[in-house]
Amino acid sequence: MAEYTLKVRRFQPEATDEDKRGAYWDNFDVELDPTLSVLDGLLQARDGEDGSLAVRCSCRAAICGSCGVKINGQSTLACKTQIGEAAEEAERKADGESTTSETGKPEIVIEPMGNMPVIKDLVVDMESTHWEKYRRVTPWLMPSGPPPEREYIVSAEAMVDVTQSVACIQCGSCVSACLSMEADPDFIGPAALAKAYRFVGDPRDGQTTERLYDLANDQHGIYDCTHCFSCIDACPKGVAPMNQIMRLRRLAGHDHDIQDVNNGRNHELAFVKNIEKKGTLDESLLLQESFAPGIKGKLLPTIRSMKGLIESIPTAIRGIRTGKMRSVPKLIPGVHHKLPGDAQDHVKRIYDKTEESRIELNLYVIGEGGEEEGAPGAEGVRAEDITAAAQAEEVTPS
């Protein structure tokens, strides 16, 4: 048993007390075993102290997806986070600063999920922010003909593959953490797109191309994701929504050659080419390349590509202002510097290997990290290589 302080962000929509109008913080002292969960702590507070503390929960075991919250700023499930670990994390974050309570213990900060309107305390509205989008991706299997007499014969791998998305419990943690969602609330979002992959990747579905075409051309679709990894970090079930989105992109752009109205495909290709050549991102070439790809594109730019290029000038300016594009000279062709030593060769090797093996970033297929057996990915590109390359890039990934 140990004592903990829970600092809960509360909102009581019907409160009449002056100090409880609007959102406010409330502290609860609880006592429980460190291996129990933050949800157990919240329930102890609710059962013993204040029954009006609203939090959705049911299974207590990370399977129903009810209890998505932010703990110490991180989107996760309250029932899956051990309270002892949460306290240690709080301590690390506080790092001697003033977030400790009167008793001197670090406070575990618990807030409702982000990107969603709060209904009461830790209960948020997922209908408008998630379920509508879930319905948006036509979430049911659409086989092309009548079913066979017995089961569909499909490879074991294909079923295991989509099972990673099937494992999603619709908890919303990823939606809460998603940076693109913050910028564009209409973004279909990580969970709904992972759901979309579940059908696209299913060999029994007969609408693969239509689905991909739809998702690629939606202005708030697969090309709206900025690759920030937040959803992968947040997901309690190893769904890795970003990976599913990347696979949708690969299927749409590379395999089905869908030229989308968002120019997502070309932008992506330009990016890939850019790094292959330069090792780090050369913004001066990126815009040009993505809107007017190839030599032909530059000699004979289409009206659409000119328009796209002009439309993105404000983005470029904003990029310079916010420091994302670090300097004006970077926009001048030719100024971009080279990678040190033979780093560029390493980058090239990663490209070659990736082409060769086309690894699928699927935990159900490749097993957990540190696995000594059964990881086909191990013979292809190692995750460390990819991280190393990412670190070699000195610009912030966009």
Next chain:
Amino acid sequence: MPDHDVLVIGAGLAGQRAALAAAEHGVSVGIISKVHPIRSHSNAAQGGINAALAVDDSWESHAFDTIKGSDYLSDQDAVEIMCREAPNELLHLEHIGVTFHRNEKGELGTRAFGGASHARTYYVADITGQAIMHTLYEQLMKYADLIDRYEEWFTTELALDEDGNCVGAVTRNIKDGSMELFRAKAVILASGGNGQIWHPTTNALICTGDGIAMAYRAGAKLMDMEMIQYHPTTLRGKGFLITEGARGEGAHLLNAKGERFMEKYAPNKMELASRDVVSRAEQTEINEGRGFPDGTVALDITVVPRKRIHEALREIVLVGRDFAGVDITREPIHIKPGNHYTMGGIKTDIWGRTDVKGLYAAGEAACVSVHGGNRLGANSLLDTLIFGRRSGEDAAKHAAGRGIDRVSRTVLEQEERRVQAIIGRERSGRRVSEIKAELGETMDSKVAVFRDEEGIQSALDTVRRLKEEADGAWIDDRGTIFNQDVLGALELQNMLQQAEATCMAALERKESRGAQFRTDYPERNDEEWLKHIDVSLNGDGPELSYSPVTITDWQPQERTY
């Protein structure tokens, strides 16, 4: 006042399957759930679903295993239906998208489960329930124009007409606290089990058996209420489940001396004997001092190849890691028997019809009875789907060609007053949470794996005292929006009514059969007790009666594994 031909209360597997079946018959359907449907407890089913689909398997073999597993208390006509219809139901699930495990040939593959003579459990990694339920929810989206969903609505009471027919239900919209009278031509209760009456339990916090209590109050009979399954492999304290799939994949049970003790109790089936048998074996080891100091024995999964563990038992790896701090691929995990499943429930016939006209029940809330004294692993999902579908079909037929009755609003007003009274209670007496905790501990210590008259009687006395206390128990939340506190008080009343019925039935059955093991009557006694105990509400208290067990082809035999 929302009107529907068929109103389904509960949106787990049984409820969603019933709604879809009714919609396929062209009637309008409303489906209510106190949590978002995909948060329903059917999610938790890790292991799989049984069906005799393989060419060398037969429905007769499945039926025999089920009947033997039930300790001959199941109704054999119902078992026969379930086992015969299982293969088609399974194929239907596959056709609508469930990503069942495949073998190398791309066909459906199986795993072994307890009490079964054939490996006939179909599965999706160890998220079978979740995978099936999310797939059914997808179908609800597909049929959205026929099926209205009421997500996060809490049903407090059924509505009856003057003749005692069920014609709707009173339901509270959790988001704003408004109460509505839903009218319907037929009502299907698919509101799940009541594991929360015990503590600890593998069941989710929402498993309070509300539907069982509502049907009981509406005059329906409950059956086999004494038959409560304790699952052999749960974690101490919080009661998390380690799926039987682990033993199906070859895991061993060991006592503190490292002995594979099942050799003594079930030399043939070993760890894969029926659940009641394995739970009793463990409890005996623990009681006789061969367990670990924390009152557990060990489950050794390390004997299963690691790759296979990651592929087929991934969820268990996470449960071990997140909730017990144990890497199950490297070391044994401590487990004990824990409350898991209610075999009993609302008595129905093979079409889900209860004793109340217009009222149906399916899934864990119902008792058809296919599980009798002990349910086999992976038979419950099957039960929810088969009898969910059958109730949906029959309810649709019942509704067709019938007008919506005029329903008196009295029940609505009465329920509004009941809820308001709880919200307005004085702060005296005990908190709802305290009473619930005492109930859970009492039932887990006295109406569990081993029982005797003294213990059950004292549990019953406690339950009766708690019932009185609950009538005055107070809550903090006085609001309308998302008032979970008041729902907790309503659930507590429901649980206490069921606990009383369970104690009464357990006291009554003076023999040992399936999950009911009476140390004061340690033998099965077919002469006197090969019959169901029914409980109905008379005034404020339970009244017991009996009904015969339907026996078709399988005469009771001695049960060894």
